[in-house]
Amino acid sequence: MAGVVDGTANTIFVGGAGQDHAVPQALLLKYANRHGLIAGATGTGKTVTLQTLAESLSLAGVPVFLADVKGDLAGMAQPGSGDGTHHQAFADRAAQIGLMLDYQAFPVTFWDVWGDKGHPVRTTPAEMGPLLLSRLMGLTEAQEGVMNIAFRVADAQGLALLDLEDLRALLVWVGQNAADLSLQYGNVGTTSVGAIQRALLVLENQGGDRLFGEPALELADMIRQDASGKGMINILAADRLMTSPRLYATFLLWLLSELFEQLPEVGDSDRPRVAFFFDEAHLLFDGAPRILVEKVEQVARLIRSKGVSLWFVSQNPADIPERVLGQLGNRIQHALRAFTPKDQKALRMAAENYRPNPEFDTADAIQHVGIGEAVTSLLEAKGVPGIAQRTLIRPPFSRMGPVSDAERAELISASPMGLKYGRTIDRDSAHEILARRAAGAATAQGQAPADDAGLFDMDRREYRNARRSEPREDIQPPRGRSSRSDSIVETFGKSLARQLGTKSGQAIVRGVLGSLLRGR
Known part of the structure; x- marks a missing residue:
């Protein structure tokens, strides 16, 4: 497969499935706004999966918002390198799944509530x-x-x-x-x-x-494309924000409500208008009052018709309320550890959310998939959940890891958003x-x-x-x-x-x- 987005089938290449990982596993763009889940224990590859999905959506012209919790997603603004630390492993993986590595940078706008690592994000x-x-x-x-x-x-x-x-x-x-x-x-x-x-x-x-x-954030400044037609990737610097989990969760919930409020109905479109990735998604619900959880559930159900794709990223599917989890049709499950009875119960519950594959036991696969590998179930024709597949996730085209302070400063100074948000009113x-x-x-x-x-x-x-x-x-x-x-x-x-x-x-x-x- 030479590219990531197939212009004929309008699909996003996620990785290689099957016993030898040679069977293409793809996500139909028209079902990408049915929302999704990326889950797995720490160190199993969730960040790479998030990065590759964001890249693919950007290539399809879909703007993306994501929170950079660890500071290692900023590298998407720079192309990957053939002599990078992960190059040989990624080259081997690309050859195994039939992907040509096309290293490139992506259009990125940096945002930061404190205004230190990006343009200030304000509301009233x-x-x-x-x-x-x-x-x-x-x-x-x-x-x-x-x-x-x-x-x-x-x-x-x-x-x-x-x-x-x-x-x-x-x-x-x-x-x-x-x-x-x-x-x-x-x-x-x-x-x-x-x-x-x-x-x-x-x-x-x-x-x-x-x-x-003021000036308060205008969503239109996030939902845009660059001159080449790539969707803008909006990266919120959340490493410092995460030290105040309640502030982080409240900001994301406010952003979700603004999306629902401002975007018009578009019905079933051929691709999402915008995709939002909520990392550390459990923080959205920890300690939240019942009425708040109910509204998030209602938004997740209704916002699809406005062309918004929501992806919840967390360590365990059990972190997400059941009625919200039920709205997530696309699932990428990295390895879960099951050392305690509680972990084993969570593992069984995660496996029950997949259509069984007669070739392997889903619960066993979730427990033993390697780094960069996941059990996936992506919506197929007519919105039917796909059969569980052991999928080797494609490597990213952009740099893995952070950018230098000088690189970040150069990108921020070149962004037109600085003229609008650089000074308070x-x-x-x-x-x-x-x-x-x-x-x-x-x-x-x-x-x-x-x-x-x-x-x-x-x-x-x-x-x-x-x-x-x-x-x-x-x-x-x-x-x-x-x-x-x-x-x-x-x-x-x-x-x-x-x-x-x-x-x-x-x-x-x-x-x-x-x-x-x-x-x-």
Whole structure:
């Protein structure tokens, strides 16, 4: 096989199957958006599999997003080398499965929440919404209720929540007016407000404040092709982000909700519009409330019609909730170890998800496949799961491993995304509006205006700005993003809106994962 993407059959070459690994094992592009699973113990080859699938999708013109947890996927921006460490092993493997090694670089855009190893990734509290923010900060049910009230008040009074200063100022106002708000929205405990403020401080100290601000990320800047027609490979530097697992999981869940909200229906297309790989996928569900898991399940089921391919990467299929796992039609299972009774049970459960192959025992194969080999089951014609195959995964065309700091810096400086996301914007929002209200009220009563720095913690703003690599600018361009509603409402958000007590025609659920309730 000379290439990876067969233009006639519109397939992606995954590897060689059969006893001698000479039988091509391919994934039909039209079924690539039926979602997939890449699983296996540490060191069994999951990263190479992820890299080769991302390469193949890019060659087919499909943009890709992936999280670089260990820092070794950045090498996709550079071509592989005939004299590299793995070259001989890859050359032997390519010959065995009938693949011509075509070393090449791929179009890569680097992203980083902290802005150190890529372009900054930002969103706003308004877009993330109270449910995800509550999970991010580990709030109790009562504190989450106060957070929902605060967001409702922000909508009702036209207070844009664009960064953590805005949210902090709003919570101060909510605490000061707790008695009046309790009559309208239910109990607002000042103790809960204080607890939320402390959680915000912890989040800020962990660097979470870097995630909030403007300009907020536009998904269109990820879902694009380069001049040659290759899909852009978006790599999120997640090695540092992984030290805050809750922040990592919340960011990925927010990204999933944004995908569902913004992308239009396309039905059954001949290839995905975009493919997302969620590495360390178990973090998406660890400690997540039931309603959040249910929404992820619903999105996994419904987002296929929007042309989105979701791939969950984890050590064990048991890390993924069963109803989410049931949506993953394409499966690549690297070796699982079974040293304990619990491991043996997980191994049996993993094997039960495959169509049996009479030539081998699936559970035994999963336990004994070698590095770079996997038990695969890919959707065939009419979406039927393929019979389990022992497959030798094809070697990558791009470099395996990290890039140097100089190479990364050169790629970042050459990217057009730097002009858009390189500098932060600080426009008029809740913090400034509430400060002006407080000053106006004090003036009307013949008192000296309140000290804004004391009331809304302006010193913290200066502290945050000092931590940013670029100075903030006081410009106020019209963006229209500060209170955007989610298209998920038309699909299944109405029932959740009723549960949360929203009034028809006045407020709708923002975001598939329980984002801001926005007044119409």
